[in-house]
Amino acid sequence: MKKNDAGFLRHFQPYLALDRAIWMIAFARFIIAGGTFVLPVYALILTQKLSLSPADAGMMVFIVSIGGMIGSVLGGYLADTFNRLALMAISEGFSAVCVIIAGLFAHDVLSVIFIALSSLALGIMRPAMRAALLSLCSTTSESKRYALSLSYLAFNVGHAVGPLIAGFLLLDFYQWLYWGDAATTLIAAYLLASLIKKTTGRKPKADKKTSQESIERSTEHDAQDNVSKPDKTQIALFLAVNICVSFCYAQITFTLPLQMAESFSDDGARYYGLILMINAFAVLGLTTVLTSLTAKTHPIKNLMFAICGYGAGYVMIGFMPILLVMGFVILIITASEILEVTNGDAYLCELVPESHLGRYVSFSVIANNAGIALCPLLMGFAIESIGLSWAWSLVGIVTVFTLLCLGFMLKRAEKIPLQL
Known part of the structure; x- marks a missing residue:
């Protein structure tokens, strides 16, 4: 025990x-x-x-x-x-x-x-x-x-x-x-x-458990902050991924309630509240555990896991709109959200010098907002054009595109070891 x-x-x-x-x-x-x-x-x-x-x-x-x-x-x-x-x-x-x-x-x-x-x-x-x-x-x-x-x-x-x-x-x-x-x-x-x-004036300290090699890499990284230029290609890909990931997550507030209403009629709103409650409890229960389990995994790989979770989860909802399935899927979606939130900006921080961190984080915030704004626009058009069930396939397409971007990012990132 x-x-x-x-x-x-x-x-x-x-x-x-x-x-x-x-x-x-x-x-x-x-x-x-x-x-x-x-x-x-x-x-x-x-x-x-x-x-x-x-x-x-x-x-x-x-x-x-x-x-x-x-x-x-x-x-x-x-x-x-x-x-x-x-x-x-x-x-x-x-x-x-x-x-x-x-x-x-x-x-x-x-x-x-x-x-x-x-x-x-x-x-x-x-x-x-x-x-x-x-x-x-x-x-x-x-x-x-x-x-x-x-x-x-x-x-x-x-x-x-x-x-x-x-x-x-x-x-x-x-x-x-x-x-x-x-x-x-x-x-x-x-x-x-x-x-x-x-x-004021305080500099970050290395963790006690950090290896000497990691400390040396970090020190070298900090020393080069003022002279190194941000990897604009990697950052552009990251922002594109950010838009796509936010688009996928935003389904929980736009397309999912529509699906609940179509699948369960008058009970849709009540069941949607239940799904959100599961989401809230899952956040509390999974955040610390998932962060700990994936802390040593490359952040891009964690983002790949996240987008796979979004894609698989929402496509399952589209083709199997059963309450039990939705309850299970929301756990997958919540886990994906946790991985995205805890790895996205952490990786961005590795791409830019400290002196530019604020402005690039703001780009990340704007990309998040753009993805959320695109969700009702694109999904609304898709629902009217091909119906609600098939509209979920658009999320699948976005997922595939995002995975391709992340795969390319991972190849580029492997050329420069990440601080772990």
């Missing part, structure tokens, strides 16, 4: 070895996700509270989304120019102020302007947060994956709570929906600001 316990607990040991600042950033992300009350229900706010038509509400949501994308572009550049933690704290603070003002105009369309500004600030914060997280890690690719895994886990735990509270506030305490959102954002900003002095 003790041996089994020790074997299970070893999956958590690398997390305990992470820098305290990484834990604080992850905790701040948990607070941000758990306190994001406005955006998850913003379409309902616009239609129910501000009495906008669905078309007008869609336009307002689009404007808010554009604010976030512009923020990501700005954030990438600013993250390479200024202190990343300071940038995060200021962005969060500005976002909170905008949401407070939006709460004062909660019954007026004018509030949309301040929500868009808040989205802009959050967009600036995201690449800075990812870049800060990666730069605070030790010199190994393995530690970066654990840091991303911890951040991902924190976000999902918070995200499981936020929309639930938001739904309650929307019904009975509408303005507090805004002010509660702002309050949690200010708490996160304070936590991030408290780290600025503690991390």
